[in-house]
Amino acid sequence: RVDGSRLWSTLMETARFGATPAGGINRLTLSDEDRAVRDWFRDACEAAGLEVGTDALGTQFALRRGRDMSRKPIACGSHLDTQPTGGKFDGILGVLAGLEVMRSLNDAGIETEAPLLLVNWTNEEGSRFAPAMMASAAYAGEFTTDEILAKRDAKGVSVGEALESIGYQGGEPVGAREIGAFVELHIEQGPILEAEQKTIGVVEGGQGIAWFDGTVAGFESHAGTTPMPRRRDAMLGLAEFALAVERIALAHAPTAVATLGEAEIVSPSRNVVPGQIRFTLDVRDPASAVLDAMEAALNEAAAEIGTRRNLAIALTRIWRKEPVPFHPHLIAAVDGAAEGLGLSRRRMVSGAGHDACNLAGRMPAAMIFVPCKDGVSHNESESAEPADCAAGADVLLHTLVTLANA
Amino acid sequence: RVDGSRLWSTLMETARFGATPAGGINRLTLSDEDRAVRDWFRDACEAAGLEVGTDALGTQFALRRGRDMSRKPIACGSHLDTQPTGGKFDGILGVLAGLEVMRSLNDAGIETEAPLLLVNWTNEEGSRFAPAMMASAAYAGEFTTDEILAKRDAKGVSVGEALESIGYQGGEPVGAREIGAFVELHIEQGPILEAEQKTIGVVEGGQGIAWFDGTVAGFESHAGTTPMPRRRDAMLGLAEFALAVERIALAHAPTAVATLGEAEIVSPSRNVVPGQIRFTLDVRDPASAVLDAMEAALNEAAAEIGTRRNLAIALTRIWRKEPVPFHPHLIAAVDGAAEGLGLSRRRMVSGAGHDACNLAGRMPAAMIFVPCKDGVSHNESESAEPADCAAGADVLLHTLVTLANA
Ligand SMILES: NC(=O)NCCC(=O)O
């Protein structure tokens, strides 16, 4: 078993990098705060005797040697970046539990057959740069390294520039390092485990995700002199569209979700009818066909509202991630580890995207979920119980050792 | 008569200060662009033999001496600041037509009994600092100078700091300079004169205006894992409220207008359900009682949406300007000048707020409107005909001379 209290203090120790007054973490990928936690992580891994490398997208790999170095390493990990209103567990638990597994194996003097690998993937969150989970996608071959390096944030800074500015563009080619299997521990970020009082979620796969950039184009005009019927108000178009987004998700209840997460009026002014708006859209469902249906309905709603209000509402799909099934063998390994530890559990599908979903395209992958308070995530109040974090880390330890010694 | 082509070239000449690629002007009050046009204006006034002074809020006064310097000057003017998506005429026409009047009187060697005064009022637009028309309001005693100096823009810069940074905090106490009457020439900013093919609007008053700051408070949560019914989505609350604003304005058609002009998600992210939004609201009607009724309906709508969606929607009124009737004697003077010049005209109420509306609280005031293309204003494509600008300046010239010699 891992040392649960050491894991908890490590979680609390790293929460200072990007800490917010409300008790959360704002540690956008490739920011100064991200550099600080990366430096800390490298030092901690080296102190635990791991060999640390960095690839050309900044992903950090920490290797624990095995008896048979000809075998591909069995890997775990997640991400240390957060949302602007992020919490102390999303991603972080998976990385620091991996570190705790390494420390516990060291303490117990246990050597595994295959080597073990702990990974901190760059930009899992997708808040600063879209899409989410971009480094693991490039690792799995869904994008080229150059495509990812060229992505830009809202201020126009590219991934390449940001990597350079924090000194984390490593020498390892992306995807060059072979991995035998990948197991990711994560908080559920949803309400099910807590509601059913289960400790472990045995994750069978991730749902599909589509991301869109949108614009509403109307016409700026004077707020005091433009009669209501003559207006081409982009804000009213956005308002109707946001409500259509909700309606379309509810039409595929209970599985589908859809979110208008960013919206910005270009050149806003109190006494100007808004003329131009940029927004983003996040649409999800476990079924590919439902994603298709929702996209069609969204485009129809945009056209209808646009025509009626004399606006141009445009949607551009910038990313689509198909639903991902995890590997039956690994799912069974997670389930077996939880059973062996006597932990209550249930099978589930992940609502969030995870690096494991990308890696599943290249190697056997699976995930372990633990409950989080009220199912809340991407919020500064995100919270999890020390005992649940330790239980998840125990399942991770046993799954990794079983796979590495098989 | 004024020199219409000199007026037009002066309009085009100053349009370079803050010129936008789309042919408009972005010259927010107290910005570097505003400083540049103020410097130009001071030099042009001095070249026309006027005595230029600046008050403690940056308002520029240019005096043309009269035969009887014991009489209060007869004043004209408007403002040289613009919206972020401003045009080349809003405010600017009134100031530069005043300059053209001075130049024409000089050319013709005409001396008036009372002195004449040309004014460029600070922050008429109200886009960077709220409320609009703040310097003329302070002049008229509606605010103290210190209240205005303490107002802050969205970046936290105060009026006092901005004045200092462009070097335009003058020595004259605000309101110290006496004015006998104020006449403001402006584009209509609405569609009526153009539609009726009238050249001159004889303005009888300005409608009432109420400005609000608003917030929607929900709860940030994960866009992929939070079921639709569990969300407290601030964006959906804003969307319903924006549509309620439109509905409430239409309930008082055709006079009322209401605009949600600014809206900003705090800490936006593609995969986070929006938790906090700030917005602004602009509500107008010629009748005070209708403003009251709309404010009550808006608060009711905010409460209803908030309760239903488990959000807190709050409105704070930050400014209210009661409907303003102009002075019958001055309205008659404008009408008489237009009649004498053989110009087609109609009486009308201003949909926009103007410095003249504030000054009417302290002295006889009135306005002259000329048509603008498609009634469009607060837009980079704002446009007016040279002949209409010249006609408006002619009416201004005759009105001022009549009043100054009366
Ligand atoms: N786990 C997680 O929150 N990932 C961010 C990507 C997503 O939006 O699902």
Ligand SMILES: NC(=O)NCCC(=O)O
């Ligand atoms: N004339 C003008 O556009 N003034 C700005 C203040 C307002 O919003 O009415």
